[in-house]
Amino acid sequence: MTLIPLSHQAAGHEGPLQTVDGSLFIKPSQPQEIEFYNQTQNKRMKINDDVPYGDSLSDWMPEYVGVLYPGLSNDLIHQSNGAIDEKTLNKATDTLEIEGDHKQYLILKNCLYGYSQPSILDIKLGSILYDSSANASKVERMKKVSQSTTSGSLKFRIAGMVIKDSFDGKLPEDLPGFKMKDVSSTTFKKDYITFDKYFGRKLTKDTVSEGLKIFFRYNNLPKHVQDRLIENFHVRLQMLYNCLLEEEIRVISGSLFFVFENDLSRWEAKNYEDPIISTPTINDDDGDEETEHTDDKELDEDVPLSCLKFIDFAHAKYTPNEGYDEELVSGIQNLFEIIENI
Structure with a gap:
């Protein structure tokens, strides 16, 4: 499995990538941005479960998966509270072949994953x-x-x-x-x-x-x-x-x-229900075979x-x-x- 250029980009610098299935977003990053994601994630983990979703800054940020250091290590140095299964992480870790002097790459859930148009x-x-x-x-x-x-x-x-x-x-x-x-x-x-x-x-x-x-x-x-x-x-x-x-x-x-x-077919399939904010979904797929989920109807139910x-x-x-x-x-x-x- 390989990484490909981002399929949709409205602004920003060149360089962001995605997995072929579109589930992960990978972009070159700097220590300050990575530290901000880590601090925000740590703050979120300390919040009580009874705090409404949407009251924490992390609820409005893309789901944080981790950081890669191509050329320095093939290991993911941070995993976000088990929200992404190991198989999905390995897809990014094993196939990120980018030349560079120990660049850092931020891995996020792709906000566009599952959207048709x-x-x-x-x-x-x-x-x-x-x-x-x-x-x-x-x-x-x-x-x-x-x-x-x-x-x-x-x-x-x-x-x-x-x-x-x-x-x-x-x-x-x-x-x-x-x-x-x-x-x-x-x-x-x-x-x-x-x-x-x-x-x-x-x-x-x-x-x-x-x-x-x-x-x-x-x-x-x-x-x-x-x-x-x-x-x-x-x-x-x-x-x-x-x-x-x-x-x-x-x-x-x-x-x-x-x-x-x-x-419009997706709107009709969901009876035009569009929640204000959707909680993250946890991928608990334990299968051994890699699958593409873009057209998976079960997944589509979770995509806003x-x-x-x-x-x-x-x-x-x-x-x-x-x-x-x-x-x-x-x-x-x-x-x-x-x-x-x-």
Whole structure:
């Protein structure tokens, strides 16, 4: 079994991979991000079982599987509370053949696993887009990006978007200041339209709602499904907002990852039931044979129709006694106030 390039990516750096069956997401990482995942996981394990799911930061992060050090060791140095079976872990450990000087690779459950026709949206939070390690050139460049985009005015910015091509290549109507053909393409993956980073950078405080409307409304899903999606994401953002008010962290260039299903047959099969937040599932398959589960009906029952995840922690840390991150909560508040009205 081998690893392949990520099948869908709305934003971020090149390099993320996935297992062939799509169940695991593997990306190059840095010690600070790995430490943040470890600390968050340790905090979650100390929480009482009666604490509602969604109140802990780890509930909003992708499920943490572990870390690999290709070229240094073939052993997984961390396993996340037994949530992933040994066979699945070995698939990544045995086949990760990437050249590098002892690079570290973060292994997460793939948030897109089981989706048939996903639309995805990456929103970067905060107006500060650099940390203390950035050189003067990057600091100046990132300040200009923030000042000239909704990162500065709203403390969030659309970093990238991939939507199902529901209208035979026809693009949404142009927005003030730019043409859709200049910020989008259909070359990323057949039957999908990709909106690059300049799409979000050209949106203003007055037009960002139209950009978000494209994500939720420019598809063939029935209006009642679109409305349900908007309502559910609105509630999720409020829940994450409340969660982050209780977390003493600082996250620079963290992102919100939105995904929803365009395949109406999956909505119908689930009677249009889309839970606000789904608890992790434990894989207790003890069989010896490797199997592909993408089309497994039993697995499909556990895959949600939409979800929201908090991602990208390369510049994240815990900051005891310093209160919550105002940049994060302000950006999320502005976002759910806009989404409520689209």
